[in-house]
Amino acid sequence: MSDTYVCSVCREPTERSYGVRYIVLTCPACGWHGRHVHASLVPLLEQVPESERSDDWEDRPLDERLLEALQRGDITLRDTNV
Numbered sequence: 001m002s003d004t005y006v007c008s009v010c011r012e013p014t015e016r017s018y019g020v021r022y023i024v025l026t027c028p029a030c031g032w033h034g035r036h037v038h039a040s041l042v043p044l045l046e047q048v049p050e051s052e053r054s055d056d057w058e059d060r061p062l063d064e065r066l067l068e069a070l071q072r073g074d075i076t077l078r079d080t081n082v
């Protein structure tokens, strides 16, 4: 069974069978080397209230947004399978 991870910058999907929240690799599409986050976590970002989003929210890498939202408690991993 494999999971899909998406590039924090361009959202290029990559299949891996790790079952973790994120993996570090070099993106084949944009060359970004860093965290690729589990695809199931990406929709959680939609749950972050507008009022909590910083001005550059949409421009920031997915991993930064996720870590910040988790830290603040805006989202939780309870409903995900990772």
Ligand SMILES: [Zn+2]
Residues within 6 Å of the ligand: 007, 008, 009, 010, 011, 012, 027, 028, 029, 030, 031, 032
């Ligand atoms: Zn990329």
